Amino acid sequence: MATPAVPVSAPPATPTPVPAAAPASVPAPTPAPAAAPVPAAAPASSSDPAAAAAATAAPGQTPASAQAPAQTPAPALPGPALPGPFPGGRVVRLHPVILASIVDSYERRNEGAARVIGTLLGTVDKHSVEVTNCFSVPHNESEDEVAVDMEFAKNMYELHKKVSPNELILGWYATGHDITEHSVLIHEYYSREAPNPIHLTVDTSLQNGRMSIKAYVSTLMGVPGRTMGVMFTPLTVKYAYYDTERIGVDLIMKTCFSPNRVIGLSSDLQQVGGASARIQDALSTVLQYAEDVLVSADNTVGRFLMSLVNQVPKIVPDDFETMLNSNINDLLMVTYLANLTQSQIALNEKLVNL
């Protein structure tokens, strides 16, 4: 088995202090800013949990992660390049619709089901994997066994393919904050469908007061030639948005603030007002920062502030007046014409109905 010290350049704080992980639990973050991915190991058969933890450390270090110790222990750390069959690199880009669907299917789960699972669909490209769609799959899980309706999954996939033929099965998701033994089995099911599937967990039980979203890919581990096990290595999760999605998300965010979680769609000027209020907030934050940090300020921030202030273009007042007036005139003319057209068609209506 590989020792932690062997690989190219292990960062100064090696993860050896990681306590021997119990098979199904996540090791607690170490005092040293651990750069190693924190595996939630679910070994089918692993002789030595400590070896399991160490083995993750081994393939996990690259020269680039020399900077890694300085990074905060985020739930999903920037992963190094895995010399393995994972085709899409180490970043998983999620669209918010996936998470919303997952939460929604969790809310609609059958009685007695502790969690829901489903398939992830999307596209793969050289650097990342983009998950754009998903659907849930009925399954039964008990202490000893797990049954997944793969026929259903296949059917749904066919239907989805008709709408967007570019999507492939990328992996599967599950709610719940842990990876259990059943996950390994389900993962195996999915490896028949897709090469090296991704596993996504969404913690709907809100452990630690947060809904943590993590993605994993499975890797082999263990003693080569002897008992081999499977381990889930985490991946970086990023959120990708189309432009329109971003705006949808912003709007839906507002339901967080409303008492009965209901919002109406706002009218045009209200939206402009809302956007300008947002900018005002941002500006006041920046102003606060500038006032607090007078002497020892960061240069880059200073430059940003400078460019911000210079964004307002310096125009000769008269020129600006003319520009403004001509623009306003244009808009007023268009409004006038639109009103005229509307009254015209109303008149026409009346005439024709005579």
Added chain:
Amino acid sequence: MASRKEGTGSTATSSSSTAGAAGKGKGKGGSGDSAVKQVQIDGLVVFKHYQEEGQGTEVVQGVLLGLVVEDRLEITNCFPFPQHTEDDADFDEVQYQMEMMRSLRHVNIDHLHVGWYQSTYYGSFVTRALLDSQFSYQHAIEESVVLIYDPIKTAQGSLSLKAYRLTPKLMEVCKEKDFSPEALKKANITFEYMFEEVPIVIKNSHLINVLMWELEKKSAVADKHELLSLASSNHLGKNLQLLMDRVDEMSQDIVKYNTYMRNTSKQQQQKHQYQQRRQQENMQRQSRGEPPLPEEDLSKLFKPPQPPARMDSLLIAGQINTYCQNIKEFTAQNLGKLFMAQALQEYNN
């Protein structure tokens, strides 16, 4: 199509009064005859729409699933239809729909069909096809709505989602399948009264709210604040272009109508003259003692000209109205932005 005044009123005010208006709506029977006073959409549906639209550039159509609760239509899920391609002739839409709904039922998603949705390009959605589809839906399911969303306007910065239903009067006319001018005049339908807009509210469950907070922390702030951008004349130009096209069509329609009127009146005159000549001849014959000529059927001689189809012109008028509304909204926003820019500039000097 002017939205119902109460509708716009409640959308414009804050959420609490929207809930209040909904409460009011539940109590009384409602001033209109429509079965649906409000549409409540789950956040999930909004997400799905915008994700689908963001993916492709074609028009996206699909089915809305949900329930009807008293006079509120709750939409809880949706799925898109595949695009029609010419080489896919054997593709059965109905079958696709049935399969999807059956599968969704297995995972406890509402599988009741409550409407359909369509994306639109700059607001040009008032077409015959829309009318027909919505009619068939509304005929089958009393409370169905069509949800129109405009991705281009949304990319500009403001969510543009509207729910429409056919007014009861229009429903009746469509049922008769009689689009002649007389029938339309009898029903007293103006272009404003074709579609009615139903106010929309968005509702999220608590868990989704938690998800929102999570996303908020993890995602970067949107770097493109399109809403406050001043350079939006392109959008306006496009809108105006479409409006001009429609107005041209409208004017052609009016010309047709004018010719029809002229033809009818000319025909009337001809009929009159013919009758007079007949009478004169008859009198002459009588004076000569010959039997009078039989009265010929005037309607066979003078076929009345075909009245122009009124439905199309109604649709065009409706479309023009939508365009004008959009343009007015747009100019209002832009004026606001310009005044803000002025304020900034004044401060600068």
